[in-house]
Amino acid sequence: MEFFEQLIAVLQEQKPGDMPGENDAAVMELMASAVGRRRQTPQREPARPAAVRQTQPREPMRQMYPRSVVPATAPCQPAERQISPPPQAISPVRSIAPFAAATMEELRSAVAGCKSCGLCEKRLNPVFGEGNPHAELMFIGEGPGRNEDEQGRPFVGDAGELLTKMILAMQFRREDVFIANIVKCRPPLNRVPTSSEAEACLPFLLRQIELVSPKVIVLLGGVATKILIDPETGITKMRGRWMKFRGIDVMPTYHPAYLLRCPSDKRLVWSDLQMVMAKFGKTPPGRRG
Numbered sequence: 001m002e003f004f005e006q007l008i009a010v011l012q013e014q015k016p017g018d019m020p021g022e023n024d025a026a027v028m029e030l031m032a033s034a035v036g037r038r039r040q041t042p043q044r045e046p047a048r049p050a051a052v053r054q055t056q057p058r059e060p061m062r063q064m065y066p067r068s069v070v071p072a073t074a075p076c077q078p079a080e081r082q083i084s085p086p087p088q089a090i091s092p093v094r095s096i097a098p099f100a101a102a103t104m105e106e107l108r109s110a111v112a113g114c115k116s117c118g119l120c121e122k123r124l125n126p127v128f129g130e131g132n133p134h135a136e137l138m139f140i141g142e143g144p145g146r147n148e149d150e151q152g153r154p155f156v157g158d159a160g161e162l163l164t165k166m167i168l169a170m171q172f173r174r175e176d177v178f179i180a181n182i183v184k185c186r187p188p189l190n191r192v193p194t195s196s197e198a199e200a201c202l203p204f205l206l207r208q209i210e211l212v213s214p215k216v217i218v219l220l221g222g223v224a225t226k227i228l229i230d231p232e233t234g235i236t237k238m239r240g241r242w243m244k245f246r247g248i249d250v251m252p253t254y255h256p257a258y259l260l261r262c263p264s265d266k267r268l269v270w271s272d273l274q275m276v277m278a279k280f281g282k283t284p285p286g287r288r289g
């Protein structure tokens with residue numbers, strides 16, 4: 001039953017402008033996993049009595065479905081992507097040591113050979129991150145999706161296209177900034193990385209931050225914000241407020257994938273990004289003088 005519910009949610013979600021590529025992948029992977037399951041378990045489970053089925057408590061949708069698969073009936077609210085176990089379980093991020101690599105290239109090789117968590121088993125390519133290694137502005141997302149996994153580059157799908165537009169609107173070029181993620185390998189079905197996957201990958205991100213040494217970091221979405229800033233507070237409360245991470249100014253904002261589902265919240269993100277622009281002495285056109 002769970003499979004069909006997931007499939008319906010995936011298909012319902014597949015509407016124009018809603019990250020079609022991501023959903024195609026989710027449908028295909030759901031089908032593939034169902035076929036795999038059937039092959040391995042030819043016997044049917046005994047049917048449960050209807051009365052039992054009706055009284056089974058349901059898990060909230062957001063915890064059951066992977067990223068970009070939000071039930072069609074969901075209101076336009078930033079889904080708090082649940083990290084499991086809650087990121088409070090991560091040894092406080094302050095106490096995690098950065099990976100000891102002298103250069104970005106050394107760090108890249110370490111990421112390529114990393115087997116610290118199970119994500120390396122299913123990924124096609126690690127997604128190290130890219131951009132100016134001395135950027136003043138850094139963006140940190142959650143983790144690679146299907147397109148990123150295929151290409152080994154961050155933010156190259158529909159959400160990435162929107163991120164590139166956001167960067168241009170801020171009067172930077174994409175190659176001027178550095179773009180990274182909390183985890184470097186794609187979580188299967190675009191699920192939220194677990195706390196232990198995030199913890200295993202954090203030393204790489206911490207060293208990236210040290211090497212780039214940006215003036216400002218923009219955190220894209222609730223997962224990055226929970227892992228790096230505050231595991232207890234949701235993105236709705238955190239966005240648009242200056243925070244500090246290891247002495248660096250940090251601006252949390254909504255994830256571009258969320259904006260693809262809820263374009264009306266682009267104006268909130270634009271106001272967050274304008275606060276970042278102001279730190280660089282940049283003014284949006286029409287605001288000058």
Ligand code: URA
Nearest residue numbers: 141142143144154155
């Ligand atoms: N979403 C992310 O958080 N990171 C990517 O690289 C792509 C999509």
